[in-house]
Amino acid sequence: MTKEYLPTIGIECHVQLCTKTKLFSEVDNDARLKEPNSCVSPVDYALPGMLPRLNSEAIRLSVLAGFALNAEINLESRFDRKHYFYPDLPKGYQITQMYHPIIGAGYVELPSGQKVRIEHAHLEEDAGKLSHEASYSLVDLNRAGTPLVEIVSQPDMHSAAEAREYTKELWRVMTYAGVTFGDLYNGNMRFDVNISVAETGSDQLGTRTEVKNLNSFRNVERVVEYEVKRQIELLEKGEKVIQETRGWNDATGETTGQRSKEEAADYRYMPEPDIPPVRLTEAEINEMRAEFPKMPKDYRADLTTVIGAGQTETLLDYQPLVQKLDELGDTKAVKKIANLFSSVLLAEENTSLLNDELPSKEQLLELVRMNDNKELSSTATKEVFLKFFDPEMHYKDTLTIAKELGVLQENDLGALEAIVDAVLAQPATKQAQDDFRSGQEKVLGFLVGQVMKESKGKANPSAVQDILRKKLQ
């Protein structure tokens, strides 16, 4: 009989901070679309005699990251040197925080309400990039010195789904806090996943393996699924799991052994003598906290009761959308606008609009009111909503846009009656009128259509129907 196993997962995440300049030098931190080695100062390429400066914006963003993790902020933090030789590391050491990190214990709350505890998070510099050619390798130091916050979770996750949820929620809280661009494709957040399995009920964890440098939630999930299965199979065969770093092959969907514990480097940590301790005051921290934005969990409870969990989670991936819904303040409006966001803005052909400025609260509330009052049909409502993103229109109020589009519904009964009379006077509708009178209900649709056409689509169709029935009795 097969035994039951419990996987245990801990995740380290490197978050690139969106500072203007690097952590220890004053060159551009955003190297997208730049030539290799064009964002590099003598500090970054480790000329002799160069000393690090400290970017205060990176300290500020680290504190915000700490808030996002519901963590304690340490009033004093220090830097250390971590040594290893590799061409992506010009100084031969990485400046990190080994002993006194800036962010203490905290947690991330998943959509399920489960809390994943954070052991600590620290500030450090990123390394450069190597590209290997057939007979040589190239070094690009544009990324060397980019500030990173490394977030170390406790081993609180027990399934691939939880690991995925955690990484996704971490991405949300970091982007909501505004500390990173959160562009996963470009490596703004990278995950190192530690996985072990143990027999259910055992009070000891199994031997763990680590898979480094994953940059999508999906891959975190796949890696955990694969590793759990692999490790259980080993144990079932009576073999042992080796503590090692394993590499993920996206194409084959497998992990392979890279480096065992015995081969692990001795990093020879020592205090960084070139940077004095970083000191923060309670007052500085409180000031930053006062301006800290709402987090996903702050929106989640309210939104779920109005639009349900599924739509809430979809919309929570887009901070500006939930912020806007939060601004509306009116439950009914939230529901309607949430539906417009989901059906129009998140429709594949419109996702580019997500980069644009959203309509104002006033525009949206007016849109909801006009729809409620049948001044706008549901089609017209969508049309007007889209026009909010038109650079020619976005500053205009909702009524003006509706008028300019000519989509206001005609609700004036007198005016409608006149149109109906005109249609009924047309010889082409004679046959249909006779048919209806002889009991053929379905020709009513044709007649309504003719009236709509005559009104250029502005007539309220249900009102037209009522008038037609009355006239054809």
Add this chain to the structure above:
Amino acid sequence: MKIASQENSAVAMVKAALERAEKYQPEYHIFNWINEQALDQAQEIDRRIASGEPVGRLAGVPYAIKDNFLAPLGETTASAHILEGFTSPVTATAVQKLEAEGAVLIGRTNLDAFAHGSSTENSYFGPTKNSKDLSRVAGGSSGGSAVAVALDIVQFATGTDTGGSIRQPASFNGVYGLKPTYGAISRYGVVAMASSTDCVGFFTGNPDDLDLLMEITAGQDAKDLTSLPDFYAQSQAKPVKKVGIIKDFDNESIDAEIRAALKAKVEQLRVSDVEIVELEMPALKHALAAYYIIVPAEIASNLSRHDGIRYGFRSESSSHLQDLYCNTRGEGFMSENKRRIMIGNFVLSSGFYDAYYLKAAKARTVIINEYAKAFEKCDLILTPVSPNPAFELGSKVNDPVAMYLEDVFSVPLNLAGLPGLTVPAGQTKQGLDIGLQLVGPRRSDRTLINFAKEMEEK
């Protein structure tokens, strides 16, 4: 400082300096590089003076820099093979400030490679000779700078002092040598030896020049987070009423003539109404051991950047990355560099860190506290600079521990970040220079310099 004027042209001063440099260079081997453009610079200063334009406080003053200061003037070698061919695109803050005041660079002076040593014998380019005796060492690591001032080639020279590298060669060559309070002068652009003890300082022929150089170079630098706000400009020299002497430092292991010189100076102070206070400082005997753990750790770390990838020497006989590292560093570093890298990596390695590095760091705190207590009892402390006067070339190169013991009186200050000043104190019967060391509390640099001036006048 003798600066250029209508009567005393910069060209004449610089010409004289270059001539003396050329004259002494073959025998003493003082310079790694001599500045061929120095005369052009002097001419420009004379032109400014002639046309009544303002000139700096060091106008036309010939000076030298230790060859571990970065500047696009000549190659910066740190007397190390591994920096071969390296010309710096940036200028050290200290050099920038001196140049801005019109000082004219005569050359880059020899040192122990990466400043590792007490004799300048560890230079890749060969040793510098003592200014009084060609068979003896110049001291080190700033040997070239000390000799350049002692032979009156330049009016002043820069040095760096991590464990005595300014004070000891100053005493070996009969000149003044100041190691300021840690952080007084920016370290930006100075090839790092040990970041927590490295200090930029100067060699001069008199205390007044040290005062002027401190006025010019001290101050906070945004490029060096460990630099202090400019205390020097704001500080005043305090009257020195009590001078401490350390009982343990007077023993048989110290050269008799150095002990006699110290005694004579103490008597001289006593008769001029300075109270002499005997100090017990038992923690100082641990300073050398603590120093030779902390400093190699920082050296190993700071020298990691020399990997042959981006600048300097690269061994050509390498077929893969690991080879490239091993060959470049193996061929590029001197054996003393390697010894310190090995010690440093050993004390930082997992399992040994607590036993060595952390313990040494604790000893350092004890030493700092012991000095603080001593300065409650006295204004300054007077000690020998080194146990012996300049020793014979080659006599200690194969005995690193004997070489390290030369630093026994100088390293405690570096661990505590205190200022220290070497003042000349006569010569031995053989004609070798003797120097004594004044030690003060942090930020007492001006008091030290002022007291040296008073001692000189007595």
